[in-house]
Amino acid sequence: MTETHSTAARGDSGPEAARLVASRVLDVPDFPKPGVLFKDLMPLFADGKAFREVVDGIVAYHGRDGFDVVVGIEARGFVVAAAVAYAAGVGVVPVRKAGKLPRPAHSVSYALEYGEATLEVHEDAFTAGHRVLVVDDVLATGGTAEATLDLVERAGGTVTGFTVLLELGFLGARERLAPRPVHALLTV
Secondary structure, eight states: OOOOOTTBBBBOOOEEEEEEEHHHHHHEEEESSSSEEEEEOOHHHHHHHHHHHHHHHHHHHHOTTOOSEEETTTTTHHHHHHHHHHHOOEEEEEEEEEEEEEOEEEEEEEEEEEEEEEEEEEETTTOOTOOEEEEEEESSSHHHHHHHHHHHHHHHHHEEEEEEEEOOOGHHHHHTTTTSEEEEEEEE
């Protein structure tokens, strides 16, 4: 397994959590296109003990009573969101790409490096005052995260936290999302 970490792995939950995530990340060169180094977290998801530690760490960080529902961002964010929601005993809500939800939905479009994308959430996904924890696998430039956080708020949710397993810190998304706090288990 190609490891992403060094002995100085860093993250918002401390070096032990950062090393755990880093030890389960595979670097895949030239995916999805030449010149891109893809960070594959599937080995983390496949390792039950490590995945449980990560999920328990996310719940502990935010507090079991710190949120009413977990939002997962399509698609790998669904894996994390479902596990965190189950561990905390709360519900889970998907934020999907346009056209994937069967009922009326709020939507938000945002710019990508190569065009535009649209995300949606059901109109009835949140009730007024719902405290929402948003989770995803990787935070890169922050466009998808920013759109999701805005969408949750427009749909009536109150974002109480945003957590990712891996943050590509050199892309500056944390600054883009400010003043909203970002919690990353591993920052590279």
